[in-house]
Amino acid sequence: MSDGGPIGVLGAGAWGTALANMLASDGRDVRLWARSADLAETINRERRNEHYLPDAELHETITATGDIAAMSECCALLVVTPAQHMGSVLTQMPSFPRDLVLCSKGIEAATGRMMNEVARAAAPDSAIAVLSGPTFAHEVAAGLPTAITLACSGGEEQWDRLAPAIARSTFRPYYSDDVIGAEVAGAVKNVLAIACGVVNGLALGQNARASLIARGYAEMLRFGEAVGASRETLAGLCGMGDLVLTCTSTASRNFALGKALGEGQSLGEVMHGRRTVAEGAHTAPILAQLAQEKGISMPIVRAVVALLGGKEPRDIVAQLLARPLTSEAAL
Numbered sequence: 001m002s003d004g005g006p007i008g009v010l011g012a013g014a015w016g017t018a019l020a021n022m023l024a025s026d027g028r029d030v031r032l033w034a035r036s037a038d039l040a041e042t043i044n045r046e047r048r049n050e051h052y053l054p055d056a057e058l059h060e061t062i063t064a065t066g067d068i069a070a071m072s073e074c075c076a077l078l079v080v081t082p083a084q085h086m087g088s089v090l091t092q093m094p095s096f097p098r099d100l101v102l103c104s105k106g107i108e109a110a111t112g113r114m115m116n117e118v119a120r121a122a123a124p125d126s127a128i129a130v131l132s133g134p135t136f137a138h139e140v141a142a143g144l145p146t147a148i149t150l151a152c153s154g155g156e157e158q159w160d161r162l163a164p165a166i167a168r169s170t171f172r173p174y175y176s177d178d179v180i181g182a183e184v185a186g187a188v189k190n191v192l193a194i195a196c197g198v199v200n201g202l203a204l205g206q207n208a209r210a211s212l213i214a215r216g217y218a219e220m221l222r223f224g225e226a227v228g229a230s231r232e233t234l235a236g237l238c239g240m241g242d243l244v245l246t247c248t249s250t251a252s253r254n255f256a257l258g259k260a261l262g263e264g265q266s267l268g269e270v271m272h273g274r275r276t277v278a279e280g281a282h283t284a285p286i287l288a289q290l291a292q293e294k295g296i297s298m299p300i301v302r303a304v305v306a307l308l309g310g311k312e313p314r315d316i317v318a319q320l321l322a323r324p325l326t327s328e329a330a331l
């Protein structure tokens with residue numbers, strides 16, 4: 001672990017706040033950056049993030065700040081902004097700790113960059129790791145048992161620094177060196193969770209949902225292998241684990257978005273006045289584009305793009321079902 005300073009968490013949405021609370025659960029000092037100085041002040045005063053995680057009482061050793069420069073002093077930094085804003089937030093930091101642990105799940109829509117590419121461009125001297133798995137924020141904040149992939153670009157040496165800083169009695173990271181695999185898994189599963197929500201919203205049954213998870217996983221494997229992810233990673237916590245979690249629960253914002261669309265609401269209606277992020281909606285179009293450029297078949301991802309574009313959910317399902325019969329192993 002890098003010497004000195006608190007552990008930093010960049011982003012005080014639900015996940016950043018939950019991670020901060022988990023890290024502070026053993027009395028360690030944690031510095032939490034909120035974009036809004038008012039929210040930082042309220043968190044320090046009330047020991048609660050009323051906007052994003054209202055039910056969790058936050059440990060005393062968390063100090064929230066609206067001063068992003070103060071995050072440069074942290075011994076390591078967990079980056080927990082929405083994927084589309086990671087680049088703009090990181091470029092506001094004057095300097096960086098040795099280790100950046102990326103916790104956002106998505107692909108940068110404007111450029112097609114994965115989060116590690118965004119972070120490397122901003123902080124070329126830092127070592128990048130990715131923390132991703134089946135982890136609803138409210139459960140982690142409540143101290144419920146959680147296992148997660150910690151993929152370290154710096155290999156076991158970086159793991160030896162980070163694992164003791166991140167692991168707690170109920171929060172259990174597993175080592176990987178497959179950064180791209182962990183990133184693909186988290187980005188793709190959010191899109192698939194929207195599709196599974198639609199199945200739920202249209203009341204198409206549990207068989208359909210299980211089929212969609214399995215065929216969606218096949219899409220994740222095809223895309224992942226094309227960009228250098230290992231199958232093992234995609235079968236693990238950050239891949240299959242997170243797919244199962246978010247494709248089966250209305251606690252997932254992505255699943256809930258798909259469900260609302262399946263029930264007949266428009267995207268505008270669902271997103272109106274909403275503070276929280278549904279990453280799959282931002283990632284789906286760029287993922288479909290990247291897949292097309294690479295010649296990778298991702299019909300479920302394309303269906304989600306059509307849905308977000310306003311196409312009738314029942315028509316999209318009918319089109320998916322009408323495709324030619326093929327081998328389960330077809331590429």
Ligand SMILES: NC(=O)C1=CN([C@@H]2O[C@H](COP(=O)(O)OP(=O)(O)OC[C@H]3O[C@@H](n4cnc5c(N)ncnc54)[C@H](OP(=O)(O)O)[C@@H]3O)[C@@H](O)[C@H]2O)C=CC1
Nearest residue numbers: 012013014015016035052081083085104105136137276277
């Ligand atoms: N919630 C969860 O259970 C999990 C989430 N994640 C991932 O963590 C990442 C963050 O999600 P989460 O914490 O849930 O976020 P939330 O949906 O809880 O909150 C949205 C966050 O985005 C911030 N934000 C909005 N606009 C901007 C902007 N222009 N620049 C910078 N920040 C902005 C908000 O700050 P402000 O209040 O200032 O607008 C707020 O902190 C996502 O990639 C998500 O996929 C991963 C695992 C679990």
Ligand SMILES: O=C(CO)COP(=O)(O)O
Nearest residue numbers: 133134135136252253254
């Ligand atoms: O990534 C998550 C759990 O692992 C959270 O999923 P949602 O963003 O869909 O709520």
